[in-house]
Amino acid sequence: MLLILQLLLALTLTIRTGGYYLFWVDECISSSLPDLTDVEYLRTYYFNKDLWVQFNSTVGKFVGFTGFGLHAAEKWNNSSYVKTMRTVLDEYCKQNLPLFYSSVLDKTVKPTVQLRSEQQAGGGHPAMLMCSAYDFYPPAIDVYWLRDGEKVTTDVISTEEMADGDWYYQIHSHLEHMPTSGEKISCVVEHASFKEPFIYDWDPSLPESERNKIAIGASGLVLGIILSASGFIYYKKKSSGQWRFERE
Structure with missing residues (x-):
């Protein structure tokens, strides 16, 4: 099971004054897990919610996106400010991203x-049979059906992984079938927490209370770590597939 994630650590700061709104986001980005070899640092400024200017460690300088932003980028690229930004990748991102990943x-x-x-x-x-998986992490999971040992590819309806709002996820898969004497129907679950796929056989002769095949997690989920006394680290998965860490 291939798992590709984009890890993103973000620190957001905001300034409001005189009816104007300025904020910037510091981001440490990597798409190579778990080795984190392609870390990139971004500092992005927004003015009244519009992209204004951005520093990119790969480019090594500020780039403006508006007239005012072009002027600011030129000024900052010829000052000690850009030299400071060039140190953040090694001194902050590469030091902290491995800690966030492991924790x-x-x-x-x-x-x-x-x-x-x-x-x-x-x-x-x-x-109609339903196979449900609850309270798992990480969200990447594969749930499918077998009929007499062969994977079923028709008459199956499955949901996407759904967040419970407490860092755990759930997923459901439905199978329509006409029961046949002697056939064997199974639900297979593949997840990073299993060393091998788990197979759950359907037995209609059992009472409902005994049909529910349960695999209970043996360890709890660590929700995050404290960066400092003033901030709590949490993350959310965006629709783009990015993992975002934010400190508030």
């Missing part, structure tokens, strides 16, 4: 898996 993103929590019937077959209508 948060490198943790795993096993899912609780439930396999149950949503609808019985009858009157020409197929049966």
Whole structure:
């Protein structure tokens, strides 16, 4: 199972004065996990919510995006300010990103898996089975069905990984099928917390309380670490697939 993440550490500062709004974001970005070999540092300024000027460690200088930003970039690129920005990559990003990764993103929590019937077959209508995985981390997971040991590729409806709002995730997969005597239906779950795929066999002869196959995580999830007494570190996954750390 291939897992590609973009880790992003951000420090946001804001200034409001005289009806104007200025803020900037410091970002340490890496898409190579877990070795973090391609770390990049960005400082981006916004004025009244518009992109104004940005420093990029790869470029090594400020770049303006407005008339005012072009003027500021030229001034800063000819001052000691740009020299200070060039030191942040090594002195801050490369020092802190490995700590964040090992303390948060490198943790795993096993899912609780439930396999149950949503609808019985009858009157020409197929049966509906649902396989659900709850309370797992990280969110990347693969849930699929087997019929007599062969992967089922039709009549399957699955959700995306859904955040619970407490750093854990859930996912659900439905299978429509017409029961056949002697067939074996199984739900397979692949997750970073498992050394190998877990297979949960459907047995309609068991009572409902015993059909729920449960895999309970043995370890808790570490939610974050404290950078300083004044800030709490947390992260969220953006729609782009980036992981963002923010200090408030």
